[in-house]
Amino acid sequence: DVKVTQSSRYLVKRTGEKVFLECVQDMDHENMFWYRQDPGLGLRLIYFSYDVKMKEKGDIPEGYSVSREKKERFSLILESASTNQTSMYLCASKSLETGSNQPQHFGDGTRLSIL
Amino acid sequence: RKEVEQDPGPFNVPEGATVAFNCTYSNSASQSFFWYRQDCRKEPKLLMSVYSSGNEDGRFTAQLNRASQYISLLIRDSKLSDSATYLCVVNQAGTALIFGKGTTLSVSS
Numbered sequence: 001d002v003k004v005t006q007s008s009r010y011l012v013k014r015t016g017e018k019v020f021l022e023c024v025q026d027m028d029h030e031n032m033f034w035y036r037q038d039p040g041l042g043l044r045l046i047y048f049s050y051d052v053k054m055k056e057k058g059d060i061p062e063g064y065s066v067s068r069e070k071k072e073r074f075s076l077i078l079e080s081a082s083t084n085q086t087s088m089y090l091c092a093s094k095s096l097e098t099g100s101n102q103p104q105h106f107g108d109g110t111r112l113s114i115l
Numbered sequence: 116r117k118e119v120e121q122d123p124g125p126f127n128v129p130e131g132a133t134v135a136f137n138c139t140y141s142n143s144a145s146q147s148f149f150w151y152r153q154d155c156r157k158e159p160k161l162l163m164s165v166y167s168s169g170n171e172d173g174r175f176t177a178q179l180n181r182a183s184q185y186i187s188l189l190i191r192d193s194k195l196s197d198s199a200t201y202l203c204v205v206n207q208a209g210t211a212l213i214f215g216k217g218t219t220l221s222v223s224s
Contacts, residue, residue: 033211042216043159043202058211090158094212103149103204104212106158 003027006091006107014115019078021110023091031094032074033104034058034066036087043090049074081114088112118142119215121203127221132193136218138186138203148179150188151202153217159202162188193222 007022025032033048035058045058047066055066063085067075074093078085088111092104121138128134140148148165163170165177165186176189186203203215 031211035214040216043214045211048211092212102147103151103161103164106160109158 004091004093004105004107006089006110008110009108010111010113012113012115013078013081015081015083017078017081017114019081019112019114021076021078021089021091021112023074023076023093023107024072025074025093025105026072027093027095027105028071029093029105030071030096031104032068033092033094034064034074034076035090035092036060036085037090037109038087046076083114086112086114118213119203119205121201121215121218123216123218125219125221127223128193130193130195130222130224132222133189133191134193134220135190136188136201136203136220138188138215140184140186140203140205140213142205142207143181143184144207145184145205147206148177148186149204149206149212150175150177150186151204151214153200153202155199159214162201190220193220195222195224198222 004025034046035043049055049068065077090109091107094104095102150162151159152162153159165179169178174191178187200217200219202217205213
């Protein structure tokens with residue numbers, strides 16, 4: 001069974017702080033993703049990565065950066081947290097096996113509040 | 116134009132009812148399709164993939180119409196535990212999955 005682990009379920013930070021959200025998967029998946037989910041807006045893709053040291057911007061990358069130094073780990077960084085980044089953050093991973101017809105597997109999510 | 120569109124609902128049905136959700140997608144190059152289920156304050160979980168010929172998993176049936184760019188999910192004999200948000204998901208080759216905003220189902224006794 002695929003396991004995607006996010007480092008924190010709940011996190012409270014202050015405006016202006018640098019925030020790190022960590023995600024680890026144990027299935028040797030090539031692709032990893034960071035989303036945020038807000039009421040009425042659904043899941044929005046922030047960044048994704050096809051492989052180690054590779055990253056691609058998603059739909060809403062502004063105010064975020066990512067790091068993929070190891071295949072199993074994909075970190076989301078809020079360089080200077082702002083209140084509009086209060087949200088539920090979801091990490092996912094996906095295998096490249098047999099082409100694109102593979103689902104994504106999600107972590108439990110991190111509820112981040114910026115005060 | 117939204118890439119994946121769903122009726123947000125909510126759909127309120129009694130136990131035992133049959134309920135159907137529809138979803139349309141805008142990119143004809145889309146190659147794979149899924150339905151995910153998300154419970155309140157939890158992460159999305161894969162419910163089922165959707166195949167061109169249609170597929171069934173117990174009380175759940177998924178259909179794909181490529182010509183109309185339309186996906187459906189049918190739930191028969193609804194249970195209380197089916198109450199959740201159902202996300203329609205589409206993938207084009209080499210890109211991230213694209214999620215609809217979800218359809219909320221509430222099953223009552």
